[in-house]
Structures are given as structure tokens and as C-alpha cells.
Amino acid sequence: MSGTSLIIPPRPHRLRQRLFWIGFAALFCWCLYDFGFSPQRIWQGLGRLGNVLSFMFPPHLWTEWSEFSQILQGLGETLAMAFLGTFLGALVAFPLSFLGARTINRMGWPRFGLRRGFDVIRAFETLILALIFIRAFGLGPLAGVLAIAVSEIGVLAKLYAEAIENTSSRPVEGVQASGGSVLQGIRIGLLPQVMPVLMSITLYNFESNVRSGTILGIVGAGGIGFLLADRMGAYRWDETWSIIILIIIMVYLIDGLSGWIRRRLIRPSSA
Template identity: 40%
Template structure:
């Protein structure tokens, strides 16, 4: 039984070596640009205090009859994520059809749609939150606007890709029978893309829950506001219960959202 040795073309070997060298140079340049001066003397003490607070959380802060508590903060964070995701999921649909290549006959039209979505998602949520805090004042409303606007760019891109990957057979069949544009959209396009739309929306909701906890740190409402107050006052027991509450909430939402997405797909 004879064996044949397959030689790789020199061009492919040179290409792989070039990619490896470029990636190595990129990593070296990245590490060289980090100015690391070591840990502060108080870093160990603060770390021990945070760990002690996590293992000895302030259970009384879970629910208080009056004033802010953990449950109200988590519910506020959840409401910000729900409203921000709902707003973006509705408003991004026109942008998605605008940016889809297979909807318009002219590539310039879909190109402008893709460019508009790229501009929207260029700015992080925290930058948008700072802008909206200056515009409407601190609070949950600024967080909802920040998450909603940023998610339009992200969901619009995902929705447009779902539209581009759909089967055009049903669309062409309805057009051949004399159906109008609305009938084609309702009976041929939406049934194909709606499961993907819902799956992407749930996935974005998971991300927005995490983002909503961060926006509260700068005054955009949610559990981040009491967290930054507890960190500033070095109330590590309260920091511990807040972090524990965030972990439990995010874990439960991931499990529920993952279960729903598996059922949809």
C-alpha cells in the first residue's frame, strides 16, 4: 500500500507565516503600550474587604419598607433593559429593511442603510447615557434612551442579515400571482424572519440587562446607582449583596432567555 505525501504550496505556507508574524507583532505592540506600574499598597486590603463583604452580605438591604433597596434597584434595572430592548426592536425594523441587499434593486440604497446603522452603533451605551443625562436629567429615562438608541444599530444589523438570508422563493411566487408589496411582506417575508428577529431580540435583552447595571454608575438609574454609593462609602457588606443580586438576576435571565430561544429555533 503506497502513501503519497501531499506538499503544501509555498504560497499558502508563506501566507500563514506572515499572518503569524503580524499577529505576534500586534500582541507585542499591545502589551508594550500598557503602562503597568504594579498594584497599590491598599489593593490587597480592599480586595480582602470586598471578598469579606461578598461572603457576609447585608441581607437587611434586600428589602426595606421605605427607601431604596436591592429589589427596587434590580427591578428598575430590569425595566430599563425591557423598555430599551422593546423600543429598539420596533424602531430598527425599518432600518433593517433599508439596509438589506435583497430588498432594494439599488445597492446605493442598502449601502446608505448599512452606513446609518454603523453610525448609530459606533457610540457605546455609556457615551449615549452621558449625553441623555445632560439632555433629560439623571434617572432611568436616560438609561432607556441610551440602551434603545444603541440597540437600534446592533439589532438593525442582525435583522438585516436575517432578511438577506431568507428564501426568496415564496416572495417571487406571491409576486407572480399578483400580490401587492404588503401581502408579500406579511405572508412571505415576516413568517421567515420573525423567529430570527425574536431570537436576536432576546439575545440583545440579555446584553442590555448587563449594560443597564453599568449605566446606573453614571446616574442613568438602576442598581448601579446604589452600587457606586456603596463603593464610595466602602460599605462592603452592601456591595456584596448588590453584586450577589446582580449575579442571580443575570443568571436567571440568561437561563430563561436561552430556553425560549432554543424553543424558537
């Protein structure tokens, strides 16, 4: 009897568990009801989706170089937009990350305010920033580059600062104990530890920005997304599917190349 009482949770604990699951189920059912979920609607939507997919096959094959070169130019713009946005964001985030790292900046309130500033920047979705910059600078890749760059400042600065905080302080202290300055301690003792991690973070974000650049093009920020939205608006579904295939191939190649570089950076001896 005593063994059974040890296994069975107390009555208040069981009551809280039941109330939690009842509340969760009620919230889930209310969301389905509020969003208009029904088996009939899902079935009708799947039928229309099947019609759209049927128009995509077979994929379109471009027979004229002028048309295909336009698609390649759009892919190149998306890739360049992601590269420039990531590079500019990393360029600004790198010095800010040292000011936001607890092991470097000992002043509590300035560091706290800077870290909260990173959170504010990250609160703005890249798509929202792109719409703002389109209104300010007009249509084209410039708005996409600025949107990615501003978004990356908040993301990379936070990740860089956390990576810096996780490094060992002994090499820095050793440099300073031998007569080196604070900047020399950072350059000689800290940067060799953290640079492979920072490069890996930057490359991973670049991969993500290549995919984000496609979405930004749909709202008018240039690149392959603009051409994709144009083909979808004209109901040229076979060309839409061909462009999607090219986007998948581009993302796959970028992911593979970036992953290979990250492995070389993190484990140079084994590579």
C-alpha cells in the same frame, strides 16, 4: 529531496512569518511596558484586592424591609430600562431593516447609505450615549432607556437586515405570481420565515441590555447600578457583595427564561 522541498515553505514565506512574530512579540512587550506591567505591581494589586474581598464576607443581610425594597426597586428599574430600551430600539429598527436589506430594497445608494448609518450608530458605545442623555435629560432611568434604544437601533437594524437577506425568495415570488402585491408577498411569504429569527435576536439583545443597564446605573442612569456605586463609594463592601449576588441571580433568571423562549421560537415542533 524533492519531497522535502514540497514540505518546507519557501524562504520569503518563512521570512515573512518570522518578521510577523517578531513584530507581534515587540508590540506585546511594548504594551506591557507602556501600561506599567511588572510582577511587583501585580503582586501588590492582588494583595489590595484580597483586602477588598475580605470586607465583602460575610454578605450583608437586610433586616428592614425599607432597605431591601430599595434594592428590589433598583433591580426592577434596571430590568424595565433594558426592556423599554430594547423594545423601542426594535420598534424603530424593524421597518428600517427592510430598507437596508438587499433582497427588499434594490436601490443601491440609498441602501448603502442606510447601512452605513447603522454603522455610525453602532460606533457610539451605550455608556457614551448614556452620558450624553444624562446631560440632556438629567439623572435617572430615562437617560438609560434612550441610550439603550438608540444603540439598539443600529445593532438590531443590521442584524434584522442580514436575517431578511438570508431568507428564501421562493415563497415571496409564489405569492406575487398568484396575484399578490409586494407587501402581501412580504407579509405572507417572508415574515413567517424571518420572525422567529428576529425574535431570537431581540431576546438575546435584551439579555445583554440587562447587564448593560447595571453599568449605565453607575454613571447616573438609575437602576441597581446607581445603588451599587453608592455602596462602593461609601466602602460598604458587604452590601456591595450582596447586591452583586442579586444582580447575578437576576441575570441568570433572565438568561434562562430568554433561552427557553428562543428554543420555543426556533424549534416550535420539538418544544
